[in-house]
Amino acid sequence: xxxDYKEKLLVNDIYRKLSVAYGPQHWWPAESAxxxxxxxxxxxxxxxxxxxxxxxxxxxxxxxxxxxxRNMSFSELAAFIKPSGYYNVKARKLKSLVYWLxxxxxxxxxxxxxTETQKLREDILSVYGIGPETAxxxxxxxxxKPVFVIDAYTRRIxxxxxxxxxxxxxNDCQRLFTSNLKADAALFNEYHALIVKLAKEACNKNPDCxxxxxxxxxxHGKS
DNA sequence: GACCAGGCACATC
DNA sequence: GATGTGCATGGT
Numbered sequence: 001x002x003x004d005y006k007e008k009l010l011v012n013d014i015y016r017k018l019s020v021a022y023g024p025q026h027w028w029p030a031e032s033a034x035x036x037x038x039x040x041x042x043x044x045x046x047x048x049x050x051x052x053x054x055x056x057x058x059x060x061x062x063x064x065x066x067x068x069x070r071n072m073s074f075s076e077l078a079a080f081i082k083p084s085g086y087y088n089v090k091a092r093k094l095k096s097l098v099y100w101l102x103x104x105x106x107x108x109x110x111x112x113x114x115t116e117t118q119k120l121r122e123d124i125l126s127v128y129g130i131g132p133e134t135a136x137x138x139x140x141x142x143x144x145k146p147v148f149v150i151d152a153y154t155r156r157i158x159x160x161x162x163x164x165x166x167x168x169x170x171n172d173c174q175r176l177f178t179s180n181l182k183a184d185a186a187l188f189n190e191y192h193a194l195i196v197k198l199a200k201e202a203c204n205k206n207p208d209c210x211x212x213x214x215x216x217x218x219x220h221g222k223s
Numbered sequence: 224g225a226c227c228a229g230g231c232a233c234a235t236c
Numbered sequence: 237g238a239t240g241t242g243c244a245t246g247g248t
Contacts, residue, residue, distance in 0.1 A: 045230050046230090050228080082244090085243080086243045196229060
């Protein structure tokens with residue numbers, strides 16, 4: 001059997017196993033596309049429980065909108081998002097996002113979604129504070145584009161399994177999934193959410209294992 | 224009290 | 237281009 005065919009079987013099989021083990025994850029937990037975009041920035045190197053507090057603050061003050069975030073003072077914004085950590089840099093990032101959104105799309109996220117995906121990805125990446133993972137989270141979870149999100153969990157788990165190399169770039173990692181799966185936003189959405197679920201479950205129970213529920217395809221402790 | 228969490232920009236070599 | 241560092245809160 002050819003190696004690339006084995007790889008395809010593995011990538012698909014891991015998804016099936018995770019899906020059976022954990023069921024639907026219902027990502028991204030947000031009421032609007034804009035909320036996803038804000039959450040994607042706030043969750044950078046932060047625990048989601050802290051991000052929830054920051055978003056709750058914005059909602060309670062009824063300022064979770066591009067216009068409100070543009071018009072409030074920097075220090076006011078920083079105070080709202082304080083629980084998510086790095087509040088000064090993140091306030092600057094959110095300001096950059098909403099000014100960009102206004103200037104390029106008149107705050108119309110539906111119009112933004114009409115742009116061709118790769119061009120839009122380049123465009124989003126030009127915004128201060130948005131790197132590959134945040135850009136892809138926005139494309140997938142806010143706009144429903146079939147773009148696979150690579151995070152630290154994905155790298156760690158698939159490195160242990162042997163499907164990702166230590167030196168692989170973000171794009172290399174992404175190719176593992178996009179070249180072996182149907183380009184389906186719902187599938188990419190669920191797969192990434194399941195990877196995060198697996199990482200949290202397994203890590204919390206055993207620091208030496210990221211993939212107990214993967215059975216034989218998990219080679220934890222042997223890498 | 225140490226360590227980590229759904230990264231990124233920037234300085235320096 | 238790769239390697240190091242600052243950013244900061246809240247939960248375990």
